[in-house]
Amino acid sequence: MKALINNPQDVVVEVLEGFARANSDLVSLYKDPNWVGRAAPRQGVAVVSGGGSGHEPLHAGFVGDGMLDAAVPGPMFTSPTPDAVLAAIEGADNGAGVVCIVKNYTGDVLNFEMAAELAEASGHEVRSVLVADDVAVEDSTFTAGRRGVAGTLLVEKVAGAVAASGGSLDEVEAAANAMAESVRSMGLALRGCTLPHVGEPGFELSDQEVELGVGIHGEPGRSRVDMASADELTDQLMDAILADKPLDAGDAVILLVNGMGATPGYQLDIVFRRVAQRLDDAGIVIARNLVGNYVTSLDMEGVSITIAKADENVLALWDAPVHTPAWRKGC
Amino acid sequence: MKALINNPQDVVVEVLEGFARANSDLVSLYKDPNWVGRAAPRQGVAVVSGGGSGHEPLHAGFVGDGMLDAAVPGPMFTSPTPDAVLAAIEGADNGAGVVCIVKNYTGDVLNFEMAAELAEASGHEVRSVLVADDVAVEDSTFTAGRRGVAGTLLVEKVAGAVAASGGSLDEVEAAANAMAESVRSMGLALRGCTLPHVGEPGFELSDQEVELGVGIHGEPGRSRVDMASADELTDQLMDAILADKPLDAGDAVILLVNGMGATPGYQLDIVFRRVAQRLDDAGIVIARNLVGNYVTSLDMEGVSITIAKADENVLALWDAPVHTPAWRKGC
Amino acid sequence: MALNQEWVLRWTELATRAAQTHxxxxxxxxxxxxxxxxxxxxDRGFTAxxxxxxxxxxxxxxxxFRTIAMTLMSKVGGAAGPLLGTAYLRLSSAAKPAMEAGDVAAMIEAASAGIQARGRATEGEKTMVDAWAPASRAAQEAAQSGxxxxxxxxxxxxAAAxxxxNTLDMVATKGRASYLGERSAGHLDPGAVSSSYLLDAALKAADKA
Amino acid sequence: MALNQEWVLRWTELATRAAQTHxxxxxxxxxxxxxxxxxxxxDRGFTAxxxxxxxxxxxxxxxxFRTIAMTLMSKVGGAAGPLLGTAYLRLSSAAKPAMEAGDVAAMIEAASAGIQARGRATEGEKTMVDAWAPASRAAQEAAQSGxxxxxxxxxxxxAAAxxxxNTLDMVATKGRASYLGERSAGHLDPGAVSSSYLLDAALKAADKA
Ligand SMILES: Nc1ncnc2c1ncn2[C@@H]1O[C@H](COP(=O)(O)OP(=O)(O)O)[C@@H](O)[C@H]1O
Ligand SMILES: Nc1ncnc2c1ncn2[C@@H]1O[C@H](COP(=O)(O)OP(=O)(O)O)[C@@H](O)[C@H]1O
Ligand SMILES: [Mg+2]
Ligand SMILES: [Mg+2]
Ligand SMILES: [Mg+2]
Ligand SMILES: [Mg+2]
Structure with missing residues (x-):
């Protein structure tokens, strides 16, 4: 593995130090346990998220006005422990309660749940919203359920927007839940990712292979398919997403074309072009879109597509100002 | 070469189509010859830039309020021809004149110069500003001079800010020239980049090698050095930059830690951390910074560091609102 | 003979050693x-x-037990951290300075119920519940029969062992292993195995008492 | 015998063929x-x-010549496009319907000066100037000697050939090759070689006239 790192064991802390320094106008880093809060605290319902590290800029990159009040970065690809989540909840809560946005992995779910119980025991009101948008995984009683992937960004955005507008705990929770219900994602990898302390990629792909339905932790995907053109690969993702959540002509959507960490922007534009063609053909309206490396898997090369149906209310939440290290608009 | 592309010959046009579609609120794409203008034209001095494609989001990603009025993307790594530059100049000029920002490569210089002459012949007032910030190349009478690399972003920002504030042609040109004078950059690659229509990387590096002082076209660099820790590699870049343009304790700088296209954000944060340590040690103040993949070389893995001394005036230009596909703040 | 603080400390010592050994x-x-x-x-958890x-x-x-719970929760992480942390929190609630046979059975029952509540798993899903639930039942029966x-x-x-x-042939429907579907059969569940070592340590600590 | 439009078209045809062949x-x-x-x-430029x-x-x-200039500028790109485009623009300015020996020498001189002005290169920098500048001098001398x-x-x-x-041993100080420094010696400059083919085509077109 070739990467701009120092001691592999120090990656998480050094990334946080660099990140916090570069964005000291927006965020403050707390250590032992690690969490990231806003440089300037605010009133109202707090939105907290977190999970294993390695998905940068998610989550800490979205701490700031209009989005998260705190993020809890765990070890690489490993859920943060309840004490860290608890510290973030306690730090972010200013009396109006906290909504935790949790990606659906057993470790994340359990650690956030424990933290919530501990927080409640000391007087914090905590709600949890699960994100499980990955259509690559069967949603059935035979699994721990779908994984939470890039759709998390959309859930964090709407929750943060409602909180920023002075929404109540119920309202923030409801908006986040509604987005979590409607959003769907699927991704693929051209190259697997390498955990710094492991040094070998989670899976190896030949030049002729693509991992379809890949997870954001270098988990193998739904199937291994032949390398094909950007348009053909994009079609495979779109087919799966649209089959899972049929959309009607005239529906408006928010679209995220997301790189997996080492995907050059020019390739994302090519994928976006094809997604737009597909949605145009189906009469589906791209009301808003975002193209970039937002929810990543270290140095994975690949792309995921996230689509959420959006009415006027949701679009207004999407358009609300946001000022965070990784995403800024309207201010 | 494994990439999300279709026919290699179509990459430039498909990237532009996807990009323009995703950012149709901000930019308009013109074809034959290709150039990108603002969706909503404006009054005042126009700022135009361009060069070979493959450096996305540079330049088209910076078309919008507070920055460029037009960008001219040539073929991959190949200067656009004068007719394309001329079309952009004619499209962007609204009577107040045009400042062209040109990276110092013979092809870019000559083609922009011809375009400027043609434009002047038909009544446009055109000024050209050369960017030559790459300290890896000797600046002497024995070469075509230093290359223009990531410092271009800073020149485009200040030029755009002066133009947006109603500055005259002289003022825009002067601000751009002042930044071009002061900015310095140097980069390195862990992995070379691959032109889609070539299919093989411009140079091959073993796991133990780093190309130091690399250009943004996959040109080999100043020297090939041993792979080392992020801190050590960062030090090599910092040493070269600070040797070329000594800074004094107390000086304020704008700092760009730039990924080469396929560099995961987490690694840029680690590099930023070390740059900050070095500048702290020297008593140099990081007044503003930017960390991300901004001036890229297709799928190159690596990083460049750009530093420009900045007084209050320059910081005010840096802080001025910008609203472009790849960079937005203050609005 | 009732079990006391001494037993708790010895249990913890043996559990730490087991985590290291295995x-x-x-x-x-x-x-x-x-x-x-x-x-x-x-191992990281019990060392802490x-x-x-x-x-x-x-x-x-x-x-x-409360200290153990808090430490495991902050050091183990993943799925097992909160599950074992919950188990120890429940042990803490059910514990007494001197614990009779019925108390011990009630404690195991509380721990098992805590794990099931936390993980929303039932028996047969190839998790540590498949060690704790039978252990709890066996402990109750033993206490009732004197x-x-x-x-x-x-x-x-x-019963835990x-x-x-018995997890060997099960198909996982909870936790990380569930993503493997049928391919999870033919392997022992690590959490069930480690849980049986934990209960074995409890026994050995009492045996010596 | 004066050269005319026919010569210009034949020159262009032979130049196109030379670009293809070489x-x-x-x-x-x-x-x-x-x-x-x-x-x-x-080749792309002359085909266009x-x-x-x-x-x-x-x-x-x-x-x-003006049409050729505009086409080369929009199709050749890189360094050579604007350089040859400028050369042809200068040829256009200097050209007459019927061109005598002095006119031809003046045209070559104009083209050479245009290239030098555009590229800011002088002789000895291992560029196409090293073909055009001696060609221009030789043409002037020939015209003057009748x-x-x-x-x-x-x-x-x-003289161009x-x-x-002569570029073989030169160290490049202009253009892309200058980044190589000393390593550029021992290779012919491509633009100088192609320029000599262009002037050779001009000669052959006149020979046939
Ligand atoms: N929902 C659940 N309920 C009960 N036990 C579970 C559940 N999910 C996972 N486990 C247990 O946790 C064990 C895995 O623990 P560990 O490897 O430490 O955590 P992780 O899976 O997060 O890496 C599994 O072997 C299983 O026994
Ligand atoms: N500044 C210059 N002045 C004159 N000729 C130049 C200059 N720079 C480059 N050239 C010529 O251009 C030739 C290269 O042309 P070409 O390969 O088509 O363009 P590029 O170098 O942009 O790829 C060189 O061989 C040299 O003769
Ligand atoms: Mg595990
Ligand atoms: Mg784990
Ligand atoms: Mg060339
Ligand atoms: Mg070229």
Whole structure:
């Protein structure tokens, strides 16, 4: 593995130090346990998220006005422990309660749940919203359920927007839940990712292979398919997403074309072009879109597509100002 | 070469189509010859830039309020021809004149110069500003001079800010020239980049090698050095930059830690951390910074560091609102 | 003979030693159907528990179990951290300064129920519940049929070991292994195996008492 | 005998053919010290020139050279496009419907000066200037010593060919090759070589006239 790192064991802390320094106008880093809060605290319902590290800029990159009040970065690809989540909840809560946005992995779910119980025991009101948008995984009683992937960004955005507008705990929770219900994602990898302390990629792909339905932790995907053109690969993702959540002509959507960490922007534009063609053909309206490396898997090369149906209310939440290290608009 | 592309010959046009579609609120794409203008034209001095494609989001990603009025993307790594530059100049000029920002490569210089002459012949007032910030190349009478690399972003920002504030042609040109004078950059690659229509990387590096002082076209660099820790590699870049343009304790700088296209954000944060340590040690103040993949070389893995001394005036230009596909703040 | 604080400390010591001894084995089990960290997680957790206990003198079993719970939760991470943390929190609530056979059975029952509530898993889903649930039932039966503390723990430990073995052919429907579907069959569940070692440590600690 | 529009068209035809014939050779030269596209650039440019000339009938030499200039500028790209485009723009300005020996020498001089002005290169920097500048001098001398048009072109073409050969040992200080420093020595400059082919085409076109 070739990467701009120092001691592999120090990656998480050094990334946080660099990140916090570069964005000291927006965020403050707390250590032992690690969490990231806003440089300037605010009133109202707090939105907290977190999970294993390695998905940068998610989550800490979205701490700031209009989005998260705190993020809890765990070890690489490993859920943060309840004490860290608890510290973030306690730090972010200013009396109006906290909504935790949790990606659906057993470790994340359990650690956030424990933290919530501990927080409640000391007087914090905590709600949890699960994100499980990955259509690559069967949603059935035979699994721990779908994984939470890039759709998390959309859930964090709407929750943060409602909180920023002075929404109540119920309202923030409801908006986040509604987005979590409607959003769907699927991704693929051209190259697997390498955990710094492991040094070998989670899976190896030949030049002729693509991992379809890949997870954001270098988990193998739904199937291994032949390398094909950007348009053909994009079609495979779109087919799966649209089959899972049929959309009607005239529906408006928010679209995220997301790189997996080492995907050059020019390739994302090519994928976006094809997604737009597909949605145009189906009469589906791209009301808003975002193209970039937002929810990543270290140095994975690949792309995921996230689509959420959006009415006027949701679009207004999407358009609300946001000022965070990784995403800024309207201010 | 494994990439999300279709026919290699179509990459430039498909990237532009996807990009323009995703950012149709901000930019308009013109074809034959290709150039990108603002969706909503404006009054005042126009700022135009361009060069070979493959450096996305540079330049088209910076078309919008507070920055460029037009960008001219040539073929991959190949200067656009004068007719394309001329079309952009004619499209962007609204009577107040045009400042062209040109990276110092013979092809870019000559083609922009011809375009400027043609434009002047038909009544446009055109000024050209050369960017030559790459300290890896000797600046002497024995070469075509230093290359223009990531410092271009800073020149485009200040030029755009002066133009947006109603500055005259002289003022825009002067601000751009002042930044071009002061900015310095140097980069390195862990992995070379691959032109889609070539299919093989411009140079091959073993796991133990780093190309130091690399250009943004996959040109080999100043020297090939041993792979080392992020801190050590960062030090090599910092040493070269600070040797070329000594800074004094107390000086304020704008700092760009730039990924080469396929560099995961987490690694840029680690590099930023070390740059900050070095500048702290020297008593140099990081007044503003930017960390991300901004001036890229297709799928190159690596990083460049750009530093420009900045007084209050320059910081005010840096802080001025910008609203472009790849960079937005203050609005 | 009732069990007391001494037993709790000895149990913890033996559990720490077991986590160390079986570290590679548990990680290997997790490599097959998980993410290859269960042995490391447990070892890290119990090493931290030992330190915590040696640093702050513990008043009674309730406080001790609570300290263990908090330490495991903050050091183990992943799925196992909150699950075992919950189990120890429940042990803490159910513990008394002097614990009779019935108390011990009630404690195991509380721990098992805590794990099931936390993980929303039931028996047969190839998780640590498949060790704890039979252990809890066996402990209850033993206590009801008049066994002493050691007898209750004996019943629990051997039921847990059996339960862990029974996970071999199960198809996982909870936790990380569930993503493998049918391919998870043919492997022991690491959490069930480690749980049986925990209960075995409880027995050995009482045996010596 | 004066040269006229017919000569211009024949020159262009022969130049197009030369670009095609020497395509691989020029690209190979550019591979050694540049970016391996000079042959392709020229061939693409002159193919487009042929098309442009065949689509719109050209009135006179001045218009023809101007069309060639605009086409080369928009199709060749890189460094060579603007340089040759400028050369042809200067040819256009200097051209007359009927060109005597002195006119031809003046045209070559104008083209050479245009290239030097555009590229800010002087002789000895291992560029196409090293073909054009000696060609221009030789053409002037020939004209002054009373040579006819063919004689002037003869002098220019052979001086250009010599000049191109002389780039072999030069160290480049302009253009892409300058980044190589000393390593650029030992290779011919592709632009100087292609320029000598261009002037050779001018001669052959006049020879046939
Ligand atoms: N929902 C659940 N309920 C009960 N036990 C579970 C559940 N999910 C996972 N486990 C247990 O956790 C064990 C894995 O622990 P560990 O490897 O430490 O955590 P992780 O899976 O997060 O890496 C599994 O072997 C299983 O026994
Ligand atoms: N500044 C200059 N002045 C004159 N000729 C130049 C200059 N720079 C480059 N050239 C010529 O251009 C040739 C390269 O042309 P070409 O390969 O088509 O363009 P590029 O270098 O942009 O790929 C060189 O061989 C040299 O003769
Ligand atoms: Mg595990
Ligand atoms: Mg784990
Ligand atoms: Mg070339
Ligand atoms: Mg070229």
């Amino acid at each position: 570290r590679e084995e548990l990680t290997a089990l997790d490599r097959a159907i998980g993410d290859a960290d269960h042995g490391e997680n447990l 528990v030992s330190e915590a206990l040696s640093q702050t003198p513990q008043e009674d079993p309730a406080q001790t 066994a002493d503390c050691v007898g209750v723990l004996q019943a629990a430990a051997s 059996n339960g862990a073995q | 395509r691989e050779e020029l690209t190979a030269l550019d591979r050694a010290i540049g970016d391996a596209d000079h042959g392709e650039n020229l 020139v042929s098309e442009a000339l065949s689509q719109t009938p050209q009135e006179d030499p001045a218009q023809t 040579a006819d048009c063919v004689g002037v072109l003869q002098a220019a073409a052979s 010599n000049g191109a050969q």
